[in-house]
Amino acid sequence: MADVARLAGVSHQTVSRVLNESERVSSETRERVLAAMTKLNYRPNPTARALASGRSKTVGVITFDTPLYGPASTLFGIERAAHDAGFFVSVASLRSLDMPSLISTSDDLRRQNVEAILVIAPQREVAQALTQLPHDLPVVAVEAGPAEGVPVVAVHQFEGAAQATRHLIELGHETVWHIAGPGDWLEAVDRVDGWRQTLEVAHARVPKLLVGDWSARSGYELSADLVRDPGVTAIFAANDDMAAAAISLAHRMGFEVPQDLSIVGFDDTPVATSVWPSLTTIHQPVAAMARAAVDLVLEEVHRARHGTGTPRQLLHPHTLIVRESTGAAPPPEGTDAPGDDGPPHDGGP
Template sequence: MGAAGSGFGSGSGSGRRRAPSMADVAREANVSGQTVSRVSNGRDNVDAATRDRVLAAMSKLGYRPNSAARALRTGRFRSIGVIMFTLSSFGNMRTLDAITTAASAAGYSLTLIPVPHPTKGELSVAFDRLADAAVDGVILVLEAHLFDESEVELPDGLPAVIIDASGDERFPGVDTDQAHGARLAVQHLLDLGHETVWHVAGPDRSYSATRRRDAWAATLAEHGASAPPVLEGDWSTEAGYELGLELAANPAVTAVFAANDQMALGVLRAMHETGRAVPGDVSVVGFDDMSESSSFWPPLTTVHQYFGEVGRRSVEALLHEVEAGERRANSLVDVELVVRQSTAPPRR
């Protein structure tokens, strides 16, 4: 006959280990059960050394707080949902990274639902999935025109923040100051002496692209400069290259403002291949300030976006509504023009 089980919490017959309890963690950390509860619920009224001891005990024993029971006690799941239009863009990935960091620091987990085609049906499905995941609020990172057209209402009582939004007063919005960034780019090129600035725009359905295009045209008009025809791309390097070939074939082109750095990179390649020197013949400005932009050849003059600040503010605004029941006003994050070697005065 085999020996009786003698391990921690072994059950009769099944051989399974009993899941560690809050009381087990309290004994291991030599603290009260109330202190373990406070740490589990993300409360801040526990000193750092005690919190570290409790967390170490949880890790050692493999303790997992019961999120359902905690939600019943507190009325919150300590979870945020994120619905995102695309995961492929530089800006969205940087923003998502900042959202994840800020949520984790506040003691919240994250549920991400990509919605590649935010139609009414797909957004409704995404909201249903979030309801099943039991979240306290949602951050939407969507192309605003598509969101408006879908006519989707958020579930009643679910706090929401929209990033890259059109200023819909129903929901707090956080965004980069797109218009100011475009004005900085165009003003820089005009100040260098270029008579006008050509624009490689993002897709018309994109709110960000629309704001940048409108500010480009307005800045030219304010300076009495004619606005050349807009060349519309899809944010990709390939689109920038194809449109750059069109621009390179036109000797009147001396300055180009691309709506993002990826398309600007495509424009640079087209200019190099066709023998148009940058910045000797053509100056190029981008928008985003990707980490690689300083290593383009030549290093790219571009508009720096603070994606980390956008993500942090979105989480801050959402949790303020979740925890205090108050909606924050819309927030615009400023930008900065970073001047590098891809721009210069035109040749005379």
């Protein structure tokens, strides 16, 4: 920087002003400085800037170590959006889901001088702990259920689940079974609520709730009971993996989807299109949410110098994507007819 100043014949402070786009520099001087910077291939040192100004142009992301599709792609979306805004991204992953872990992780980031923190943590405990975090740094939760006092970017899980359930009811199914996610996930809870209330509104019986852990394995095990039961014609799984597992199991036990059983997933992950029949599911605009979260948190950073605003909750639209895993309810037990079952049984070898 000193070199640039010398070459441009100005003081280092003027160079700094050019760097920070202060208006108080004559355009002539600015040109000279810029030329010098180019010539010397000068690059400002963010570390020094961070030390001097307290601003690091970095946002921290707290996430947790999981192979789940949602969090991973959210992280990439955040990186992209932050980069576009000229910010760096520092990630830290949660060791466990308790309060101390959250605090210590956020301290790590804080000490790195991040200007804001984005939390990708859909678990109830984390969402609660969030409200306890020191308020000196803007914090935004992504993909979390609404939490008091903390800005959130998410989709309306309740509505999504309701729409999925409604879809099945409208296809003529008497009721819909639900394979839920773990009870400590906000999303899981909201989806259960959406499912239940929709059934109630439709005056449908509310079957026993099955609770999985998002994994295909759990979906597999839980659907075993369901598939065996001829009364079960429609399943709404709380994510695509469990839904895909239910399809697998149905096939294995000799049933056809959707002729015998309709299945709906949630998330619209790649799995949804790689199974057969492809999954009807609820799409969440992950990339858009990530971008919105970054916008929101940077807005907050900007505002931190002026007045305080109220935390906002940004709800993004979900979309029901109807693919092949859902269809009309099979006719009641006795009858048995539909031509969809493949070649009539009597024609074969």
